[in-house]
Amino acid sequence: MDLQKWNLFPLLALLASFIFLFYVQDSSKPSQSGCSLLPHGHYWIASKSIVTPQGIVSGAVILFYLFSGCLNGQWRHVHLDDPGRAEWEGFPSGTKAAAAGGITTLIDMPLNNFPSTVSAETLKLKIEAAEKSIYVDVGFWGGLVPENAFNATALEALLDAGALSLKSFMCPSGISDFPMTDSTHIKIQSAIENHLETEDDGGDPRSYSTYLKKRPPSMEEAAIRELLTVTKDTSIGGRAEGAHLHVVHLSDATEEIPDGDIRFKCAPPIRGAGNKEKLWNALMEGHIDMLSSDHSPPVPELKLLNDGNFLKAWGGMSLYRSFVLPVTWSYGQKFGITLEQLVSWWSEKPAKLARQHSKGSITIGNHADIVVWEPEVEFHLNEGHPMFVKNPSISAYIGKSLSGNVLATFVRGNLVYKEGSHALAACGSKILAA
Numbered sequence: 001m002d003l004q005k006w007n008l009f010p011l012l013a014l015l016a017s018f019i020f021l022f023y024v025q026d027s028s029k030p031s032q033s034g035c036s037l038l039p040h041g042h043y044w045i046a047s048k049s050i051v052t053p054q055g056i057v058s059g060a061v062i063l064f065y066l067f068s069g070c071l072n073g074q075w076r077h078v079h080l081d082d083p084g085r086a087e088w089e090g091f092p093s094g095t096k097a098a099a100a101g102g103i104t105t106l107i108d109m110p111l112n113n114f115p116s117t118v119s120a121e122t123l124k125l126k127i128e129a130a131e132k133s134i135y136v137d138v139g140f141w142g143g144l145v146p147e148n149a150f151n152a153t154a155l156e157a158l159l160d161a162g163a164l165s166l167k168s169f170m171c172p173s174g175i176s177d178f179p180m181t182d183s184t185h186i187k188i189q190s191a192i193e194n195h196l197e198t199e200d201d202g203g204d205p206r207s208y209s210t211y212l213k214k215r216p217p218s219m220e221e222a223a224i225r226e227l228l229t230v231t232k233d234t235s236i237g238g239r240a241e242g243a244h245l246h247v248v249h250l251s252d253a254t255e256e257i258p259d260g261d262i263r264f265k266c267a268p269p270i271r272g273a274g275n276k277e278k279l280w281n282a283l284m285e286g287h288i289d290m291l292s293s294d295h296s297p298p299v300p301e302l303k304l305l306n307d308g309n310f311l312k313a314w315g316g317m318s319l320y321r322s323f324v325l326p327v328t329w330s331y332g333q334k335f336g337i338t339l340e341q342l343v344s345w346w347s348e349k350p351a352k353l354a355r356q357h358s359k360g361s362i363t364i365g366n367h368a369d370i371v372v373w374e375p376e377v378e379f380h381l382n383e384g385h386p387m388f389v390k391n392p393s394i395s396a397y398i399g400k401s402l403s404g405n406v407l408a409t410f411v412r413g414n415l416v417y418k419e420g421s422h423a424l425a426a427c428g429s430k431i432l433a434a
């Protein structure tokens with residue numbers, strides 16, 4: 001590894017990351033100023049429960065790092081809206097919230113910032129905005145839009161500039177400079193979300209059922225059918241090898257969404273409990289092999305909190321902070337999920353998807369990104385809970401009782417978060433396609 005070396009106690013072969021207790025020793029080498037809450041360049045972490053692919057073991061990990069950096073752990077679908085709409089969510093607030101939730105790496109979506117990230121030039125603006133503003137590692141998706149879809153030179157330039165992959169919308173995105181595509185535009189690997197619209201057909205706009213009628217499952221089914229016409233090229237050896245479908249919304253069901261509570265408006269919409277059960281079963285049976293969670297908040301005014309109009313409010317949810325791990329863990333108890341599965345869904349598989357081979361597991365040569373948490377600790381998420389996001393008032397999951405508390409987050413060996421406090425300096429690394 002280039003930035004730090006790992007030494008593991010001899011009897012342990014550690015390949016994944018969750019640790020419940022930790023202790024720090026030694027101070028042989030100071031860390032780079034402000035990047036870490038630890039004033040040590042050499043330390044060890046011990047725990048009675050370390051999750052590895054071979055099972056849960058007790059032991060210790062020794063870390064030596066030469067200078068700052070930050071890497072490996074969990075991944076998110078997230079909209080950090082610098083430049084252009086930092087009042088929705090920005091790099092400093094978004095990455096601080098991520099660190100507080102045990103998330104060590106984010107992949108930023110190409111829209112909601114302005115201009116949208118659809119060219120080498122606009123990706124450069126993103127990269128510049130992230131400079132000295134990120135507390136965890138951040139990579140960038142590029143956007144596939146009609147304007148660039150048939151321009152191989154422009155797409156190659158976007159990928160050469162560092163975009164990890166491309167994302168497109170199959171319905172209006174709600175962002176004027178990120179128009180929708182169809183299957184004819186999707187010629188290369190893309191993360192796909194399915195969004196289609198119909199005309200308003202009446203009904204109480206505060207009723208969630210009205211919103212569901214406006215966006216029936218048949219729309220997503222139609223979009224998926226259209227996608228299937230291009231997936232024949234995505235198998236091994238195909239010209240679009242590696243394309244994938246992105247499925248979200250496992251933790252809630254329409255039955256839990258009160259009328260007027262537009263914090264839960266997203267697109268495609270959260271469906272009924274039956275769908276939720278099927279998604280969980282697909283996850284448990286391995287048909288879905290990784291998890292992500294969209295964080296797409298606007299400013300509170302666009303959420304129309306007081307109005308509660310599902311047809312007019314912005315269709316993105318705020319799903320940040322300590323929610324990813326505890327929500328998955330809490331809701332997954334019913335299905336008997338294990339810590340090993342949690343690591344696989346949130347770390348190993350997403351790292352492979354983004355082709356970040358130095359991330360996703362604790363192993364010699366990998367980046368020292370570690371989450372320390374207490375899965376058994378229960379807490380009630382109320383308004384006073386520190387969230388660190390730009391607009392906490394629109395956060396979903398407020399009012400829920402969850403299990404699993406993040407104590408500390410290490411990124412590339414730096415202790416970037418511990419029990420409510422962040423490192424002074426934003427020393428996250430930008431991840432660009434090689």
Ligand SMILES: [Zn+2]
Nearest residue numbers: 109294295296
């Ligand atoms: Zn999104």
